[in-house]
Amino acid sequence: MYKTFLTINRKEAGYRPVMERITDFGEVEQTLNSEDRMLQASRCMDCGIPFCHWSCPLGNIMPEWQDALSKGKWQQAYELLISTNNFPEFTGRVCPALCEKGCVLMLSEQQPVTIRENEAAVAEHAFQEDYIIPHPPASRTGKKVAIIGSGPAGLAAADMLNRQGHTVTVYEKEEAIGGLLRFGIPDFKLNKNIIDRRLSILEKEGIIFECNVEVGKEGSIKRFFERFDAVCLAIGAGQPRDLPVEGRDLQGIHFALELLQQQNRVIAGGNIAFSQLISAKNKRVLVIGGGDTGSDCVGTSIRHKAAKVTQIEIMPKPPVGTNPDTPWPTYPNTLKTSSSHLEGCERRWNLATKRFIGEKGKVKGVEVVEVEWIKTEDGKLSMKETGKSEIIKAELVLLCMGFLHPVHEGLLNNLGVNYDSRGNVAAIKPNMSSIPNVFVAGDVTTGASLVVRAIDSGRKAAAEINKFLKS
Ligand SMILES: Cc1cc2nc3c(=O)[nH]c(=O)nc-3n(C[C@H](O)[C@H](O)[C@H](O)COP(=O)(O)OP(=O)(O)OC[C@H]3O[C@@H](n4cnc5c(N)ncnc54)[C@H](O)[C@@H]3O)c2cc1C
Structure with missing residues (x-):
């Protein structure tokens, strides 16, 4: 670390000019050049107790990857980032950056390290330099998992389980994958080719995606569930107030x-x-x-x-x-x-x-x-x-x-899961619904929240499912 926080101010890339951006739906946020980006990362103080890490639901190790980025080790920064976050290109764009609010530099004239923008830059660099390539698992376990819902929670769970060699199918009721990333968050915050780019990697790694399938709407849910060793509900919290x-x-x-x-x-x-x-x-x-x-x-x-x-x-x-x-x-x-x-x-x-x-x-x-x-x-x-x-x-x-809880009609009521006092699917054990091989991830169990929390919940559900499949 270069302790540049003493001499360099926080510099945000800023937005495109208003008169230009309101004429289209392109992303509004701009980017810094690489040199400025590295300088911004070098403002990290490498605090003894990194509150940024504590604030991040994913536990991203900010000081470590700021250090790598500040030294121009972009690939190392990406690898550190991806070790805790499956989709930094999403959170780098849309996260409210709880980490920055916890940054110790927040106490100094509210000038925290630009962690979120740095994250987006590291992810973009990784895609541009082509070091994000598919890594299919070396072998398959023979276990089958269905993920219902393709938002950030479902995608994170699918990614983690596929890496373990389980055969994962993601079912989505809409015509395209992505949940609220795709059909909620506007393109001016998250361009949809950012989702497609990641999906193409996940697909090449062996995850099966089935769109236009509303699980539990018709037909026997029991028969559907019998085809899988475990199921993860990641259907979001779609009931609006x-x-x-x-x-x-x-x-x-x-x-x-x-x-x-x-x-x-x-x-x-x-x-x-x-x-x-x-x-x-x-x-x-x-x-x-x-x-x-x-x-x-x-x-x-x-x-x-x-x-x-x-x-x-x-x-x-x-x-x-x-x-x-x-x-x-x-x-x-x-x-x-x-x-x-x-x-x-x-x-x-x-x-x-x-x-x-x-x-x-x-x-x-x-x-x-x-x-x-x-x-x-x-x-x-x-x-x-x-x-x-x-x-x-x-x-x-x-x-x-806002949103009250997941939609109860259809899948959830037909399945007979228990709800908590707020109407979300209750987890009787970590990430497990009241039905033994049915797990839960994301807004469906936490209530409407954030992309970063959904990814975290998906990762945790995958860990529980993996334990269950191996027991
Ligand atoms: C307009 C809007 C903007 C937002 N902006 C931000 C933001 O900028 N930053 C941020 O961090 N968070 C934001 N959020 C919150 C964030 O998008 C959610 O917390 C997150 O997407 C939840 O992820 P999830 O995977 O749990 O569910 P979702 O993203 O809701 O995905 C659930 C998926 O399940 C599918 N599904 C439902 N039922 C079935 C079924 N029976 N069979 C098959 N598929 C089914 C749905 O179609 C959906 O695609 C925003 C939310 C909204 C509504």
Whole structure:
């Protein structure tokens, strides 16, 4: 290490200019040149206790691969990275980088090492230099595993089990592999050829992918399950939180994923009937929900050329910079401004939705009321309406209030798995459902979370399945 943190500031690659990027769905983030990238890695202090490593759900060994990168040992950096993370090219693009929030340099004018960008750069270099090549297992164990769901959890589990020599088939109900990476996260954050590139390696390594198969929808699940020695449920947490207030059935009110999935399909060349197209063009768009999914809807609406985009949130505006309630090295609950917000969006907080107002069956506005949050004696927040209400005009409303739990109808109910108190599939032992050879990975058991946590959960499920198959 060169201790360059004393002399070199954090330098982010930044985004493409707003006026350029809103005319397309290409990735918004830029890249640094290799020299700057290595200098950024050299800012790592190689802390005695690396909180970055502690903060990362995957336990990525940041100081080690920053050191390799800073010395120009790109391949070594990649090998260190891949030893804990199957898909650094995904997390390097979309991870909220819990590691950077735990970086000790975060305490110094909030200038942590650019770990996430470094990760993307190391992964890109690895693909460009062709040292990511298929490594099929030397022999096969004869054991068969079905992974149901092809998001990051399912893919990580499949990768780890295939490396052990088990024969792995991934079943996906949609027409393409990737879960929310493919049909959720917008292309301007994650270009889909990044997924295809990895899939081509996994396929050459022997993983079998079956699309357009909704397991458990029809036919006997028992017979399906009997074909495998173990099954892993990785179907995500797809039940969106609804807003069942007056006027909910008006036209023009959609769940976030209805828009986002459709947009990703349009970009992939999918054929969507004109009558089914959701368009924000020339409309006033109201995004209800102040989180990341909402922000993705903001960016998508702006690219549709919406007349105006407003994003509202029921909770108070988080503090800017630091928050004493979530001190370092925990992930801070502070105001986050995404690339989409910077493209032109009004953001408001402390607003609860009372009803949707329509005309001729179509939404025209939303009545909202101001709320305030009072801390009760036990430290919890209690919401109170102030009585101040208004109507926000909107011809398109997008509901982005998160996800409750996995979809129960179909596979899960037919299978008869137990649920936890939040409606996720309960794990009675690590990563094992209440049915002995049925394992669980990702959002289906943790509840809606992050790509990095899904990969981690997939790796852990694979380890448990491997132990089970060898017992
Ligand atoms: C709009 C949006 C943006 C997001 N952005 C980010 C981000 O920037 N960074 C981040 O870290 N996280 C982000 N997340 C969260 C992240 O995408 C998820 O936490 C992660 O994808 C969960 O992975 P998973 O493998 O558990 O499930 P999923 O990715 O949901 O994949 C589950 C798959 O299972 C399939 N499936 C379901 N039922 C069946 C069945 N019966 N048979 C066969 N297949 C089935 C589904 O079609 C789906 O493809 C975002 C989420 C959303 C909704």
